[in-house]
Amino acid sequence: MFVVNKNKIRSIQRRKYFASFVTTVAVSVIANSANLSVASETGPPEINKDLLAAVAELHGLSETQAVERLARESEAAITLKHIRERPLTSYAGSWFDADTMKLNVAIVDTDDLDLLEGLNVEPVLVSNSLTELQKLREQASDHVRSLESLGDSVLISYIDFRSNKVVLGIDRQHTVSARFSLNQEEFSDAIEVIEEEANFMLSADPFRAADGTRNLTWQQDHGGLRPCSIGAPVEDGYVTAGHCGYANNEIVDVNQDALGDVVNSQWEDTTNGPDIGYVQTNANWTPTAQVNGYTDGNFDISAEWGGIIKYPVGSTLCRYGQTTGGPNCSTLDQLDVDIAYSQTRTLAGMSLVDASCTSDGDSGGTWVAGAGQIQGIHSGGQAFAIGDQCPTTFDYLFFQPIRDALDEYSVTMLTEHGSNAPDLTDVECPDPGVSTYGRYYCGVNNVDSQGEVSFQWTATGGASSTKTYIVKKCSVHSTISVTLQATNPYGTDTKYYTFPCPASSQ
Numbered sequence: 001m002f003v004v005n006k007n008k009i010r011s012i013q014r015r016k017y018f019a020s021f022v023t024t025v026a027v028s029v030i031a032n033s034a035n036l037s038v039a040s041e042t043g044p045p046e047i048n049k050d051l052l053a054a055v056a057e058l059h060g061l062s063e064t065q066a067v068e069r070l071a072r073e074s075e076a077a078i079t080l081k082h083i084r085e086r087p088l089t090s091y092a093g094s095w096f097d098a099d100t101m102k103l104n105v106a107i108v109d110t111d112d113l114d115l116l117e118g119l120n121v122e123p124v125l126v127s128n129s130l131t132e133l134q135k136l137r138e139q140a141s142d143h144v145r146s147l148e149s150l151g152d153s154v155l156i157s158y159i160d161f162r163s164n165k166v167v168l169g170i171d172r173q174h175t176v177s178a179r180f181s182l183n184q185e186e187f188s189d190a191i192e193v194i195e196e197e198a199n200f201m202l203s204a205d206p207f208r209a210a211d212g213t214r215n216l217t218w219q220q221d222h223g224g225l226r227p228c229s230i231g232a233p234v235e236d237g238y239v240t241a242g243h244c245g246y247a248n249n250e251i252v253d254v255n256q257d258a259l260g261d262v263v264n265s266q267w268e269d270t271t272n273g274p275d276i277g278y279v280q281t282n283a284n285w286t287p288t289a290q291v292n293g294y295t296d297g298n299f300d301i302s303a304e305w306g307g308i309i310k311y312p313v314g315s316t317l318c319r320y321g322q323t324t325g326g327p328n329c330s331t332l333d334q335l336d337v338d339i340a341y342s343q344t345r346t347l348a349g350m351s352l353v354d355a356s357c358t359s360d361g362d363s364g365g366t367w368v369a370g371a372g373q374i375q376g377i378h379s380g381g382q383a384f385a386i387g388d389q390c391p392t393t394f395d396y397l398f399f400q401p402i403r404d405a406l407d408e409y410s411v412t413m414l415t416e417h418g419s420n421a422p423d424l425t426d427v428e429c430p431d432p433g434v435s436t437y438g439r440y441y442c443g444v445n446n447v448d449s450q451g452e453v454s455f456q457w458t459a460t461g462g463a464s465s466t467k468t469y470i471v472k473k474c475s476v477h478s479t480i481s482v483t484l485q486a487t488n489p490y491g492t493d494t495k496y497y498t499f500p501c502p503a504s505s506q
Contacts, residue, residue, distance in 0.1 A: 047370055048296040054329040055316050055370065059098070069101065070316065070370035076103040077311040077369070078445075079119060085467045088112045090129045093161030096314030097122065103312055106161060118434055126164040128190050133159045137166040140182060140191050141338075147181060150174050155196040158337035158352070161313055167334075169196035209233055209301065209366040209374065210292040212322030213240070213259060213279075217249040229321040229365030231377035232301075232402055233287035233414045237280040239405035240364030241379055242267030244277055251279055254322065258282055264409060272346045275379045276405040277364070289414035289450070291366055291374075294325035302372035303417035303448040306488070308402055311369045317353055319378055319397070321365030330356035330397065332375075339398060350398040351376055358397055367399045374413065376401045412451040412489055421491025422449040429482055429497040438476050440502055442484070443469035451488040458483045474501035 047070060056066040076096045080103060083094065090108035097104050105116060106124045116123050128136070141157055144150050156169035170178040172195045179193045208230065215226035228244035237260055245251060245262040253259050260281035266273045281287065289301045301307045311317070313332055320326030334352040341347055353367070358381045367376040376399035406413055417423070429442030447453050457463075457470040459482040464470075474480055482497040 048293060048299055048327075050296045051293070051318055051327040051329070051370065054318060054327040058316065058329045058331075069098070072096075072101040073311060073315045073369065074371045074373075075120075077309050077315065077373070078305070079103050079121060080312045081305070081309055082443075082468060083116075083119070083121070085469075086115050088115055092126050092128060092130045092133070092164060093159065094312045095161050096312045098314065106164060128164050128188075130159065133164070133166055133190065136188055136190060137168075140166060140168060140187055143182065143185060143187070144168065144170070144178050150178055150181065152340070152343045153178060155340040156337060158334045160192070160334065163192070165190045165192045167192045167194060169194050171196060208288055208290045208292045208298060209238070210294070210320035210322070210326065212254040212361065213244070213364070214252045214254065214256065215245045215249055216252045216256070216258075218245065227322060227361030228363045229323075229361065229378070231364050231366055231405065232374050233289065234278075234406070234409075234411040235287070235414065235419075236411075237263075237278065238287060239377060239402070239409065239411065239413075240277050240279060241377055241400070242275045242277040243379075244364045245279070259285060266408070271344050273348050274400050274404045274408070275347050275350075276377060276400055276408060278405065278409040278411065287414055289416050289418070291320055291368060291372075293320060293327065296320075296327055300372060300416040301374060301414060303415040303450065304371070304373070304446055306449045306452055307373055307413060307415040308375075308406070309373050310401070310403070311373065311375060315369060317367050317369055317375055319353075319356065319358070319362070319365060319367050319399075321358070321362030321378060323359040323361035324357060328356050328358070330354050333396065337398065347379065347398070347400075349401065349404060350379065351401055352396045352398050354396055356381075356397050374402050375399070377405060415448075415450040417448045417450045419450060419490045422447050422453050422486040422488045422493045424484065424486050424493050424495055427484065427495060429484070429495075430480075430499055430502065434471075435502045437502060437504060439471065439473050440480060440499070441469065441471045442482055442497065444484075444486070447486055447493075449486075449488045450490065453486050453488050456485045456487070476501050476503045 052063055052066050056063055073096055080094050090112050092106035094103055094105050100122055103121045104124050105121045106126045108126060108129045113123055137157055141154050144154050153171040153174035154168055155171055158167055160167050170193055175195045209232050211230045213228050218226040228240055230238045231240045242265040246265050246268040247262055249262040251259045260279045263278045263280050265277040290298045293299050315332045317332050318327035318329040330353040333354045337350045337352050339347045339350055362378055365378040369375055378399045381397035382395045424447050426445035430440040431443050434441040455466055457465040460480050463472045478501045480499055480501055484495045486493045
């Protein structure tokens with residue numbers, strides 16, 4: 001686990017789909033059961049009662065309200081997936097708003113409002129697109145690093161969707177100089193410079209996701225147990241934090257039984273990049289599609305959208321790891337954050353979660369959304385004071401998005417769906433809430449899978465699409481035939497639809 005320390009804690013800013021395009025979520029609290037569930041058309045994903053209690057305490061909600069919030073966050077996550085498939089040329093980021101319980105979508109150009117019609121989202125007009133901010137972030141960071149007196153002073157950088165600004169966290173000794181230099185060069189006022197002081201520590205104190213591990217090689221060579229946790233099970237092992245071990249390091253479980261060997265660690269291979277690693281387990285170990293929930297008990301990794309749908313800023317996430325157990329819940333605050341671990345290494349593409357706790361041995365563990373969707377691999381945090389540990393609350397924690405590890409190592413995360421072809425559990429074709437006179441719309445609301453799913457729509461007249469939807473004009477009263485194929489690493493599910501071209505407007 002990395003720990004970042006600073007003197008003065010800064011405050012990180014907080015602030016339906018198409019009508020029938022959303023998976024309907026109903027709230028159901030089972031008073032006499034150990035579990036509470038969020039029911040949907042595709043079946044009730046279970047939410048453990050301990051996790052729900054942690055979420056309720058975090059946000060000051062009743063259990064019923066906590067279930068409702070988690071349901072709305074899940075809807076927002078699926079909506080975000082579909083929004084990112086649309087040609088929103090002026091898109092500037094999205095976040096879940098706890099007051100409206102909706103997804104806020106920032107855009108620059110009012111022409112993009114048409115592409116948001118029919119969705120239960122709140123458009124927010126801003127000045128800078130995400131593309132512009134990404135370019136500005138790179139230019140401003142490069143400018144500060146190019147100055148000899150400021151070269152190593154950029155400790156953290158990200159784009160704050162809510163404020164529509166680039167945030168540069170500068171070493172507190174150089175904050176004034178960096179602001180002055182950026183102003184002298186007339187950089188955009190969309191840059192916010194904040195004060196940071198970093199003092200990172202690497203975890204080195206004396207099979208499911210979040211289970212505990214030890215690095216036997218490190219123990220033999222350097223002493224100390226080098227504890228870490230499992231991020232997510234894959235077909236022949238697991239992914240975890242890169243700083244938990246180097247290639248060929250032997251990993252054991254908490255009982256010192258041989259678990260497997262590190263195949264690759266980005267911590268070892270690069271000076272700048274993600275904090276991810278990949279361990280292949282021995283033949284006598286069987287990875288299972290579950291998370292060790294500690295006080296929650298074991299729970300399944302969701303199969304909806306392969307279990308890795310990306311939740312928006314503002315969502316509630318909970319962490320599990322061997323030292324502090326779980327659930328330890330907090331709010332997702334920022335995405336795509338670069339954090340300077342040292343003068344020679346930057347952790348790239350991290351996600352920040354607001355005040356929570358962590359301790360040595362939690363590194364590599366699991367960040368999960370309420371519906372059982374794995375979001376990332378725990379890396380570390382920034383504490384109030386050097387040496388702070390749980391239950392002391394940290395200013396923020398950071399994790400590596402799970403997809404970074406799965407894509408880098410070309411591995412498939414296990415889900416409760418198992419090694420089967422995908423199951424298209426909720427498709428509307430045509431969708432009456434979106435289809436209009438002379439135009440039909442078909443969309444996937446949910447698919448259960450293990451592994452990423454690709455889609456192939458084909459329709460009358462040669463129409464096709466590889467997105468989660470197809471929308472085409474047609475001659476009123478003509479017969480339309482649509483075929484949908486969903487493919488994952490294990491096979492293909494095919495659906496067929498025949499209907500008349502819509503003759504009325506909604």
